[in-house]
Amino acid sequence: EIVLTQSPGTLSLSPGERATLSCRASQRVSSAYLAWYQQKPGQPPRLLIYSSSKRATGVAARFSGSGSGTDFTLTINRLEPDDFAVYYCLQSDSSPFTFGQGTRLDSK
Amino acid sequence: QVQLLQSGTEVRKPGASVKISCQATGYTLTSYYMQWMRQAPGQGPAWMGQIDPSRGRTDYAQEFQDRVTLTRDTSISTVYLELRGLTPQDTAVYFCARAGPYDAIDYWGQGTLVSVSS
Numbered sequence: 001e002i003v004l005t006q007s008p009g010t011l012s013l014s015p016g017e018r019a020t021l022s023c024r025a026s027q028r029v030s031s032a033y034l035a036w037y038q039q040k041p042g043q044p045p046r047l048l049i050y051s052s053s054k055r056a057t058g059v060a061a062r063f064s065g066s067g068s069g070t071d072f073t074l075t076i077n078r079l080e081p082d083d084f085a086v087y088y089c090l091q092s093d094s095s096p097f098t099f100g101q102g103t104r105l106d107s108k
Numbered sequence: 109q110v111q112l113l114q115s116g117t118e119v120r121k122p123g124a125s126v127k128i129s130c131q132a133t134g135y136t137l138t139s140y141y142m143q144w145m146r147q148a149p150g151q152g153p154a155w156m157g158q159i160d161p162s163r164g165r166t167d168y169a170q171e172f173q174d175r176v177t178l179t180r181d182t183s184i185s186t187v188y189l190e191l192r193g194l195t196p197q198d199t200a201v202y203f204c205a206r207a208g209p210y211d212a213i214d215y216w217g218q219g220t221l222v223s224v225s226s
Binding site: 035047099 | 143145152153154155156158167169171203205207211212213214216217219225
């Protein structure tokens with residue numbers, strides 16, 4: 001099983017700042033099968049990035065993904081109030097699919 | 109537009125079973141695999157398994173292998189998750205989600221709360 005470790009656990013930033021979230025895999029993950037999600041309380045996760053770097057439909061250009069192999073990054077530029085939420089990475093390269101434990105993005 | 113509509117809240121006693129439905133609209137069910145995840149209170153999502161609605165083939169996480177069954181009824185564009193031998197640790201919100209183009213898990217159902225308590 002591929003273990004995904006996200007860091008930091010909590011990130012406290014102010015609107016307008018840049019957020020950098022990390023997702024590290026215990027073994028190599030194909031870039032085609034690494035995705036990022038945003039989740040707010042009481043809602044299902046929302047797909048932001050798939051195939052490591054492709055933005056999902058309707059996702060603002062402020063969100064970008066990068067990385068390969070075992071290290072992946074989600075960057076959110078110019079944070080807006082609506083961006084404060086929990087973010088998860090997911091690998092669907094090999095079964096069982098696994099999620100990271102999440103990074104909580106808090107407003108400072 | 110693509111929508112996944114799940115059945116409503118379920119309350120069960122320990123040892124019971126539950127069957128949750130997920131109806132797909134806005135696309136052809138058999139075109140894409142369907143995933144099932146669950147999320148316990150305060151925790152991240154956990155993948156439970158997937159089904160190929162076209163052929164009925166399934167793949168389960170080992171943790172749930174002995175207790176879960178995924179099925180589908182293509183005539184009504186619906187997939188089902190059945191979980192047996194419920195314990196309080198199975199209390200969670202259960203989600204279905206489509207693995208769409210590029211295998212991105214793109215659309216999610218609204219979630220079904222399953223509460224297990226004596």
